[in-house]
Amino acid sequence: MSKLTRKQQTRKRHRRLRRHIAGTSSRPRLAIFRSNNHIYAQLIDDVAQSTLCSASTIDKELRPDLKTNSGGCDASVAVGELVAKRAITKGIHQVVFDRGGNLYHGRIEALANAAREAGLQF
Numbered sequence: 001m002s003k004l005t006r007k008q009q010t011r012k013r014h015r016r017l018r019r020h021i022a023g024t025s026s027r028p029r030l031a032i033f034r035s036n037n038h039i040y041a042q043l044i045d046d047v048a049q050s051t052l053c054s055a056s057t058i059d060k061e062l063r064p065d066l067k068t069n070s071g072g073c074d075a076s077v078a079v080g081e082l083v084a085k086r087a088i089t090k091g092i093h094q095v096v097f098d099r100g101g102n103l104y105h106g107r108i109e110a111l112a113n114a115a116r117e118a119g120l121q122f
Helices: 006-018 073-089 107-117
Strands: 029-034 039-045 050-056 096-098
Touching (some): 029 107, 039 073, 039 107, 050 073, 073 107
Parallel strands (some): 029 096
Antiparallel strands (some): 029 039
C-alpha cells in the first residue's frame, strides 16, 4: 500500500468534513484555505452557490498592515478580524466553521479565535 501525501490527507479530511457541513444564507460556511504563504477566508452560501464575502492576506486593505511574513499567525488574526467585520456589515452574525481539512491548530485556530472575538458566532 502506498502512503498518502500530506496534501492528499488534507483533501481526504476535507471531503469527510464536508459531508456534515453546509452553509445557508442565514448561516453561511466560513471556509478557510491555507497555503504556505497566504491564508484565505470566505463566507459561502452553499444553497445559492455564492460567496457572500471574503478576506485574505493579499487584500489591498490588509497588505500595508502586514509585516514581511504574510503566512504567520499575526496575518491570520488580521484576516479573521477583517472577514468578521465584513460579515457583520452584511448582517451575518452566525456561521458554520469549515477548517478546510486542516488541523485546528496554529494559523487556523488564530483566524477562528480572531473572528469569534470580532463578533462572529460558530
